Amino acid sequence: MLSVDLPRLDTSPGERLSRDAYGADFQRRMQALDGRDSWKLERQQHFQEPGNNSWKAFSQGDWRGALELIEKRRDELMAFMSEAAKRNFSLYRVRVVEEPLTPYLQWELHMLRLRAECGERIRVVGPEQIRGFEEDGPLPELVSLGGLTLYKVIYDSRAMSDGALRFVDPDVLSPWEDFIKGLFAAGEEMASYFEREVAPLPPPTPVE
Secondary structure, three states: OOOOOOOOOOOOOOEEEOHHHHHHHHHHHHHOOOOOOEEEEEOOOOOEOOOOHHHHHHHOOOHHHHHHHHHOOHHHHHHHHHHHHHOOOOEEEEEEOOOOOOHHHHHHHHHHHHHHHOOOEEEEEOHHHHHHHOOOOOOOOEEEEOOOEEEEEEEOOOOEEEEEEEEOOHHHHHHHHHHHHHHHHHOEEHHHHHHHHHOOOOOOOOOO
């Protein structure tokens, strides 16, 4: 068991944002994130991302094309992380990974490896590390921006993005940011996990 406590997330104070409203609100607040950090927790093992060209190639069985499209994002991500460094903020992500990997997660880990190579700080934790925190259900999908805003990201029955709940009360968001930090401290760096567990795998068979 990790030496962190699981906060309670009362969703009633959260403001419901549609998918478009969440995207716009997130970008606006991210642009103002000077001198502060972002913390993200990803738990689900399968999503659908029809707005992502690499995911579309993967979902259509074009694994080589999917990987090429991931690599084509390198310059864009390097530019973004360079700008983040100038503004003195860092992006941290904890990715819960269950094995055997779902086809989606195998694809996403290639994307996360690139993000890590470009400067995002990403670590992996296994289900055994969080089992004690999930007695009442899976951990939520969360993004914290600078200790000022917490989003509980919402997905529909097809595992597609459906907006978020936004919280701005420090009493709600601070314990969750601390929780994610604790998971991050216990996690494995993306580079070593990827080389050991992901790089040797054959191309996945996409599942909708």
